[in-house]
Amino acid sequence: MNDSDAVAQAGFRPVSAEPKAPGRSWRLSGDFLFHKAAVFAAFLAAAALFATVIAITIDSLMSIHTFGIWGFLKSSQWNPVTQTFGAFPFIVGTLVSSAIALVLAVPVSFGVAVFIAEIAPSWIKKPIAGAIELLAGIPSIVYGMWGLLVFAPVFANMEPWISNTFGEIPGIGVLFQGPPMGIGMLTAGIILAVMILPYISSIMRDVFLIVPSSLRESAYAMGCTTWEVAWHITLPYTRSAVIGGIFLGLGRALGETMAVTFVIGNSNMISSSLLMPGATIPSVLANEFTEATTKLYVSSLIYLGLVLIAITLVVRFLAVLLIRRLGRGEGAST
């Protein structure tokens, strides 16, 4: 049998099957079931989210009544002895450590993705992509222990150099002051960057690879360099997907618990220096949940969780807004 026969037969078969009533009805009921199953799965996921939010809100009501919303958000007091709780240092810590992670991980991910999509010879693409995706499979506690036992001591030796070099620069110098401890906000940001790198880079790589080769090749034909192709052709074409990937990474960084707990230094004070210890919402939850002995204490910890959900929602909202705005910009320019 040759190929054209096979195609003809394959093309013919559904037509001949069409009038047969039993076959059709079977297919319909299968499709019907699949349709219902898909709807059920979607609603189940949404219902789980809503149920979680409602349960968390109910459990944090006591703390909401005691401290209010604005009072809880802006208070820097977190004192289990006097039972006064405020979230401000942890909100700052969560946002700052995630911001550091993004600043470090996005350029590296871009480099990785461009390398795989544009530069790498085909024999090396797979190993590198595989190695980076393996990073995503390492449990976060391993990152935490590695950060504490291996990275932090090495980083402590680098910190005097960092504070001598960057500490002198007016303006940002204040970010790099303090004793070299190897743990702190910056260490947490670096570990987070390694953790979110695979997510961002694999999304970037996947979307870079679907850029039509006619676009890229015509740019190369006009004499563009690799950088120009990546920056002016590939990136604008895939912009919204790339932003989506970055926010996926950010979402992971915001919620990361164990790795951060080990290396951030766990201090409830806000420090201007990135080399000083801090704390994030997940790290406080991981630290204090087990021994929270009073109802108000537990309620305040759950309230912190609610705040984290709200932060994630706001971040997601901003991502959607940003993608829409960029989309509109694209429409206007063409």
Place this chain on the structure above:
Amino acid sequence: MKVLGAKNRKAAGRRSDISLRENSRSGFRGWLPGAGLVLALICTVGAYGQTTITGAGSTWVYPLVAKWSAAYQAKTGIQVNYQSIGSGGGIAQIKAGTVAFGASDMPLTPDALSAAGLIQFPTAVAGEDLVYNIPGIGAEKLVLSGPVVADIYLGNIKKWNDPAIARLNPGLNLPDMYITVVHRSDGSGTTFTFCDYLSKVSPEWKEKVGENTSVAWPTGVGGKGNEGVASYVERIRGSIGYVEYAYILENHLADARMINRDGRIVAPSLTGFQDASAHVDWTRAQDFYVILPYQPGPDTWPIAGCTWQILRKNAPRASNQAVMKFFDWGFEHGQQMATSIAFGPLPPSTVNAIKAYWKSELGYGM
């Protein structure tokens, strides 16, 4: 196409041969462990029905309960299933009645106990000490006093060559180095005992910080667990932290000697912890509501702590009796095991007081 098909068939044939052989072999091997599993299941279900005691709470006492329960099971066949979920969790679980006993590093006040219909009794005594990382100063060379430690943890004493530290250590060459304070980041009975000690020796600490399983630290960095604190102290030059004595022994950390309530310089030791409990009149304290740090006595170690087991008064009599029997066995036969992991057994007078307490509170003995 034809050749390929033949190859495929051949390969498929080979594959099915192998899988057939594998199947028959695994089928033969399979039923034996299967039957074993069923047997084991029947046995465990049978055992579970009658002879399992469940408990939950303090992580501090976990090594001791684990050791006792293994030996107790070997002796009596009764299994003690203890989950070290933390004191807060332990109290919540016993209040909800999901476990037979709860364990807490912080005693409940007699009022809180009677309000919830609970009783509590101590288990064993343990201690903790400060560890430091000062270049050129080895283990047990440094001497500290309670008020000095409080000032270090308040951030009032900032450098190792501060006159207050130098006065306690006349022969030592203390460096001109900043002190990095390390504390526990997770809620812990170790923190409660430490802060309770500081509250007793320093009015400023009591007023500004106080005591709890976690507190608002005025300064320093937080490590998760004993191992977190120990590894921070190991890595940060000029740092000081507090960890459990068992952990110091295991890891050979540089620990400090302390000046106790009688004004004598002591090194941490099991007998020092036991002296702390010996100077407490457990029989007179209501519901054993006694906090151990800073007890008098010439050889008493100042930072000793204890773990309390909590029972429900209206729990089934058989359940409470099983728990009481287990701990009574531990008090009597588990002393060697306790000292081997740096827990100090309770003195006989205390054990007798506990037995009397069970009888008077529950209305029945073991």
